[in-house]
Amino acid sequence: MRLAIDDIGVVLGGRPVVSGVSLAIEPGRVVGLLGPNGAGKSTLMRALAGQLPFIGRMALGPQDLATVGTAERARLIAYLPQTRTIGWRLKVRDLVALGRLPWRPFGRPASAGDRAAIDRAMAMMDVTALAERIATELSGGEQARVLAARAVAQETPVLVADEPASGLDPAHQITMMQALRRLADEGRTVLVSLHDLTLAARWCDEIAMLMDGALAAAGPPETILTDARLADVYGVTAHRAHDAGGLILAPVDLVGRDGRP
Amino acid sequence: MSGTGRRHGRSWPGLILLAGALLCGPASASPPARVMSLNVCTDQLAMTLAAPGQLVSVSFLAREPGLSMLHEEAKNYGANRGLAEEVFLQKPDLVVTGTYSLHNTTALLRRLSFAVEEFSFVQTLDTIPDEVRRMGALLGQEDKARAIADGFAKELADIERRQCDRRPTAVAYEQNGVALGSETLADSVITAAGFDNLAADLGVVGMSPFPVEQIVARRPDVIITRDPAGAPTLGAEIPRHPAISALPDTRVGAFVPEGSWSCGAPAVMEAVRALVRLREEIAPCPEPGAPR
Amino acid sequence: MRPLALNGALGVLALSLFVLSLLVGPADLRLGESVSGLLAGGSEAAGIIMREIRLPRALLGLAIGFSLGLAGAVLQGFLRNPLAEPGIIGVSATAALGAVAIFYSGLAGTSLYTLPAGALAGAFAAVLILLAIASRQGSTLTLILAGVALSSLSGALTSLVLNLSPNPFAAYEIIFWLLGSLKDRSMEHVALAVPLMALGWLLIALSGRAIDALSLGEDAAQSLGIHMGRTRFLIVAGVALSVGAATAVAGTIGFIGLVVPHLLRPLTDRLPSSLLLPAGLGGAALLLAADSAARLILPAGELNVGVLTALIGAPFFLWLVMRARREML
Numbered sequence: 001m002r003l004a005i006d007d008i009g010v011v012l013g014g015r016p017v018v019s020g021v022s023l024a025i026e027p028g029r030v031v032g033l034l035g036p037n038g039a040g041k042s043t044l045m046r047a048l049a050g051q052l053p054f055i056g057r058m059a060l061g062p063q064d065l066a067t068v069g070t071a072e073r074a075r076l077i078a079y080l081p082q083t084r085t086i087g088w089r090l091k092v093r094d095l096v097a098l099g100r101l102p103w104r105p106f107g108r109p110a111s112a113g114d115r116a117a118i119d120r121a122m123a124m125m126d127v128t129a130l131a132e133r134i135a136t137e138l139s140g141g142e143q144a145r146v147l148a149a150r151a152v153a154q155e156t157p158v159l160v161a162d163e164p165a166s167g168l169d170p171a172h173q174i175t176m177m178q179a180l181r182r183l184a185d186e187g188r189t190v191l192v193s194l195h196d197l198t199l200a201a202r203w204c205d206e207i208a209m210l211m212d213g214a215l216a217a218a219g220p221p222e223t224i225l226t227d228a229r230l231a232d233v234y235g236v237t238a239h240r241a242h243d244a245g246g247l248i249l250a251p252v253d254l255v256g257r258d259g260r261p
Numbered sequence: 262m263s264g265t266g267r268r269h270g271r272s273w274p275g276l277i278l279l280a281g282a283l284l285c286g287p288a289s290a291s292p293p294a295r296v297m298s299l300n301v302c303t304d305q306l307a308m309t310l311a312a313p314g315q316l317v318s319v320s321f322l323a324r325e326p327g328l329s330m331l332h333e334e335a336k337n338y339g340a341n342r343g344l345a346e347e348v349f350l351q352k353p354d355l356v357v358t359g360t361y362s363l364h365n366t367t368a369l370l371r372r373l374s375f376a377v378e379e380f381s382f383v384q385t386l387d388t389i390p391d392e393v394r395r396m397g398a399l400l401g402q403e404d405k406a407r408a409i410a411d412g413f414a415k416e417l418a419d420i421e422r423r424q425c426d427r428r429p430t431a432v433a434y435e436q437n438g439v440a441l442g443s444e445t446l447a448d449s450v451i452t453a454a455g456f457d458n459l460a461a462d463l464g465v466v467g468m469s470p471f472p473v474e475q476i477v478a479r480r481p482d483v484i485i486t487r488d489p490a491g492a493p494t495l496g497a498e499i500p501r502h503p504a505i506s507a508l509p510d511t512r513v514g515a516f517v518p519e520g521s522w523s524c525g526a527p528a529v530m531e532a533v534r535a536l537v538r539l540r541e542e543i544a545p546c547p548e549p550g551a552p553r
Numbered sequence: 554m555r556p557l558a559l560n561g562a563l564g565v566l567a568l569s570l571f572v573l574s575l576l577v578g579p580a581d582l583r584l585g586e587s588v589s590g591l592l593a594g595g596s597e598a599a600g601i602i603m604r605e606i607r608l609p610r611a612l613l614g615l616a617i618g619f620s621l622g623l624a625g626a627v628l629q630g631f632l633r634n635p636l637a638e639p640g641i642i643g644v645s646a647t648a649a650l651g652a653v654a655i656f657y658s659g660l661a662g663t664s665l666y667t668l669p670a671g672a673l674a675g676a677f678a679a680v681l682i683l684l685a686i687a688s689r690q691g692s693t694l695t696l697i698l699a700g701v702a703l704s705s706l707s708g709a710l711t712s713l714v715l716n717l718s719p720n721p722f723a724a725y726e727i728i729f730w731l732l733g734s735l736k737d738r739s740m741e742h743v744a745l746a747v748p749l750m751a752l753g754w755l756l757i758a759l760s761g762r763a764i765d766a767l768s769l770g771e772d773a774a775q776s777l778g779i780h781m782g783r784t785r786f787l788i789v790a791g792v793a794l795s796v797g798a799a800t801a802v803a804g805t806i807g808f809i810g811l812v813v814p815h816l817l818r819p820l821t822d823r824l825p826s827s828l829l830l831p832a833g834l835g836g837a838a839l840l841l842a843a844d845s846a847a848r849l850i851l852p853a854g855e856l857n858v859g860v861l862t863a864l865i866g867a868p869f870f871l872w873l874v875m876r877a878r879r880e881m882l
Binding site: 046049050051070071072073074075077078079080081083085086087088089090091094095098099101102106147150151154 | 633765773777
Binding site: 322325327328436437438470472473474475477478480491492493494495496497498499502503504507508 | 578579580581582598601602605606607656657658659665718719720721722723725726729736737739740741855
């Protein structure tokens with residue numbers, strides 16, 4: 001389903017944190033939300049997930065998200081928060097199963113369909129082998145993937161993931177991005193915030209660049225991640241190359257160090 | 262075990278009292294002009310015996326209807342809270358108080374050279390005439406005291422003579438499910454009126470918690486409760502437990518006049534008379550000479 | 554352990570202790586007398602003792618223990634804090650203060666119905682204050698310290714109100730409110746408190762999904778369709794009703810909501826909702842056992858049951874606190 005964000009603004013503590021952001025995300029696409037710290041990425045994502053009041057219009061397909069209740073929204077949009085909280089010594093499988101809560105009426109145990117969704121999500125995040133382990137005893141990277149599997153198990157048309165790849169080793173960063181890629185290929189809409197420009201350039205179909213709460217630019221990585229914009233938004237220079245998989249972008253230095261723009 | 266301990270504990274104040282009486286007994290010839298009473302029980306004796314103007318203040322509890330039979334009279338006197346400072350300000354010639362409640366105050370007052378007379382906490386019907394005479398001697402009201410004490414002892418002897426072998430069981434059941442066992446004033450009243458005190462029969466000494474279950478299991482003929490006084494308490498509910506109301510042949514009620522048996526004073530006779538009437542109603546003794 | 558096996562075992566345990574509670578008492582009733590007294594009508598002493606004294610006591614032990622265990626489990630799940638417990642965080646003490654303030658003032662008459670009204674108001678206030686503190690400053694320590702402060706304040710005010718009562722006997726009841734008891738309760742108390750507690754259990758049960766989702770933090774829980782406002786209401790009202798009604802008729806009985814969830818959590822899958830029913834049943838078993846022991850240790854005078862639960866619970870709490878640094882959850 002097409003996610004349409006139209007002139008969205010979020011005010012926190014009397015200060016506008018996001019303003020005038022408009023963005024359309026087509027199903028099957030992975031859209032990377034980029035921007036320096038404090039640009040408003042997390043705020044925009046929390047507004048999308050229904051956790052912050054906003055002005056403007058958000059629509060999923062024909063549905064106005066402002067009129068969707070909390071329970072119904074959980075069947076449309078899965079949200080993976082940046083903060084990784086695991087409150088009790090839960091088994092991995094039980095934790096991932098929490099993703100099925102929106103689909104289970106009160107008091108009904110998990111159905112065969114639920115179990116299949118849990119298995120798929122664990123396989124996709126490469127945590128099947130950890131299923132019987134205690135989540136709080138896993139490494140940080142493993143915990144990140146387990147929590148992501150919970151959001152995947154929700155099997156919603158839209159997945160909003162806030163910094164899912166931070167703190168992961170390179171192999172699992174790639175696992176994570178591959179999983180998001182595959183979800184999009186299944187026809188879901190994926191919005192993911194990233195700090196890693198290399199991952200963003202490599203795995204995202206589109207980039208939305210936020211700066212000071214406003215949308216600085218949106219489009220394919222090639223056209224958005226230009227030297228001028230990286231200097232403008234992040235204040236860095238980058239080395240770039242191409243291969244069969246597309247753009248390879250590596251930040252190199254702060255702007256001005258070596259005299260380049 | 263605890264009963265034995267309690268008995269030992271009680272004999273000590275008695276010894277101290279005796280020593281005190283021997284040492285600082287009736288040394289002065291003229292009666293004290295200003296007397297303060299700090300204890301609700303000495304209040305009763307002092308109000309009964311003191312000459313007009315002699316008693317300057319009584320304890321604030323003397324105005325409590327539930328504790329003090331003379332609560333109306335008490336309003337004619339000043340009220341004290343038993344504090345040493347109050348005594349110091351009023352400068353009485355004599356302070357009368359109980360051995361139990363204000364022990365620290367008593368010691369302090371003695372240090373400050375006040376004349377303090379203590380009356381024992383343990384009281385029964387038998388101790389009352391002597392207590393009356395002692396208070397009379399302290400206040401210089403020997404004749405009045407002797408008349409009251411003799412009248413009291415005579416009426417008590419008459420009542421005890423009229424008893425027979427038919428002794429219904431009774432229990433005095435107080436706030437919070439506390440029963441009054443042997444060595445209490447209530448026990449002596451119950452016994453004198455011709456009842457067997459259930460609590461004392463079961464070995465209760467002094468005031469002791471008594472489960473509702475025991476009451477129901479033993480089914481006394483009479484349960485003497487206290488009318489709830491003023492502000493509510495939870496403890497007042499216990500003697501009104503539905504299990505007690507469910508006993509078919511048991512009479513439950515405040516059969517003794519309010520405050521009449523809180524203190525060993527001549528007014529206790531009111532309680533004895535009330536219980537004698539009750540016993541004659543439920544288990545009359547055969548007429549003297551009539552066949553058993 | 555499988556949930557069915559665990560709940561079955563705890564249910565059987567609670568039921569056995571319920572029967573034990575019926576058989577323990579100062580009146581020496583034989584087993585046959587007890588059973589026939591319970592079942593047959595009439596005004597035989599055994600019948601009155603069983604139906605009017607021991608049955609209400611056992612029923613209250615069951616229901617109050619269930620309430621305290623359940624409230625502990627749901628508070629721990631909601632606050633993601635294994636030390637949260639109605640007694641420790643001051644809900645019970647404040648409920649007692651509410652009951653005392655309304656009942657002993659005599660303003661609302663001498664009816665027993667004022668007790669739960671006051672206790673519920675006190676419990677509501679305490680839970681609201683604690684949730685406000687927990688939402689501002691999420692640390693375990695802050696919540697526990699705030700609870701300690703609230704407990705001490707409420708205990709002091711309870712003593713003050715009882716001392717100020719014009720009835721000289723009121724002051725003797727301080728011990729009941731601070732260290733609760735099930736002594737000599739009647740069917741009136743059952744009728745008064747159990748329906749309120751049951752309503753509280755229902756509300757708490759309805760929050761089961763929410764506390765599971767909250768294992769992942771508030772943001773994730775909301776994205777799983779959990780309405781935080783509704784959840785907060787369910788838990789505040791559920792805990793206030795069950796703990797408030799329990800305190801109104803039995804005074805402050807501490808530590809059951811701490812000890813029981815903690816002992817049973819390892820036997821569940823550790824999802825907060827899976828712990829609710831076991832914690833309730835375990836709480837009922839523990840309180841019934843403690844209440845029977847209170848009658849056996851001092852048959853005549855009878856120990857306050859809150860003394861026993863504190864004797865078990867306080868060292869346990871201390872051990873948890875010392876261990877907390879290493880492994881909190």
